[in-house]
Amino acid sequence: MTIGDLLKEYRIEQGKYQKEFTNDGQIVSQSFYSKVEKNINRITADSLLELLHYNKISLWEFFSRLNQSDDFMHQQVESFHKIMVEAYYANDKAKVKQLKPLIKESYLSDKGKEEELLLVEAVLEVMKDPTEEPDLELRNKIKEKIFNIPSFNQTKMELFCNFMYFYDFESNKVIAQRIIKQHIATNDIKLQKPLLGIIVNMLALSFDAGKEKTETEFFIESAKKIKMHPELTFYKLALLFFTNLISYRKTGEPKYYQQSSDMADTMLLVGLTGYGKILHDLLVKYK
Incomplete structure (x- = not known):
């Protein structure tokens, strides 16, 4: 049984039309949902979860009935x-x-x-x-989990990227350099994302460590080797913010500060409000 088949079965059992089942199209449009039931469209997992909760369908029961x-x-x-x-x-x-x-x-x-x-x-x-x-026990558990993975594969890179703040700057630098040297030549977008994420984090962490003027050149030059792709837009914008802020810190030229400010504004405009505010706070802190 497919997801579409099972959703249709539950909908009919509840005596609902597709419009009612999708909360008047607020979860997904009725036209899109119609094709989900016909197994033409593939619904995203978060929309599926919202549908199930809205219609009071047990997650465990639903998933247990699927292959x-x-x-x-x-x-x-x-x-x-x-x-x-x-x-x-x-x-x-x-x-x-x-x-x-x-x-x-x-x-x-x-x-x-x-x-x-x-x-x-x-x-x-x-x-x-x-x-x-800080919860030091939790942080150590995550670090142990990361390094129980034998090689710097995609999973390990993503975990390290997400939890670099659990390490000191020098440890991050050593690990990040190893990962970059291993994967910098890749054309796989799935690897380039965490790779750029690690580089962005290193630039951000360099400010906290007071090393933005001395320890960032390797990471900036490495990022330049990764060509632009639509899926990498967020990372490239973040890179522009930090590279310009670093240039401002080195030279004092206002144009670099303004370019960083423009990147922070762009984050706010596209809906990344939390991250955009963090970048604006950095601008205030390091002006």
Whole structure:
């Protein structure tokens, strides 16, 4: 049975038209949903979860009735990660916390649920205010998890990128340089994303360490080797912000400061309000 088949079955059992089932098209449009039931369109995992909650359908019951394929499990995990990333850049802690019951109700294995819940706690740890007490046990658990992965594959790169703030600057520099040297020649977008994310984080961390004038050249030059692609737009904008702010710190020329300010404004304009505000705070701090 497909997702579309099962959704249609539940909808008919509840005696609803497609318009009612999709909350008057607010979750997904009626025309799009119609094609989901016909197995023409593929619904995203977060829209699916919203549909199920809106229509009071048990997540466990729904997923248990589907074929237990690796592909669907992977889609679930990808959906959770997507929501986590979006909530992080929007600085929306409540949205991250809302993932906990969804993960617990998901059809992931017990080990899968445990790993996803650990990541949720780690993301909340990263989002803590500097004045809040760090959870050192949790941070060490994440670092151990990262380095239990034998090679710098995509998963390890993504984990390291997300939790670099758990390490000191010198440790980050050594690890980041190893990853860059291993993958800088790749044309795989899935690897280029975390690679650029690591470089952006290194530039950001260099300011906290007071090393933006001396320890950033390798990372800036490495980023230039990765060609622009639509999927890399966010990372390229973030790079422009930090490279211009570094140039301003080195030269004092106002044009670089203005270009960084423009990049921060762009983040706000495209809806990355949390991240945009962080960049504006940096501009104030390092002017």
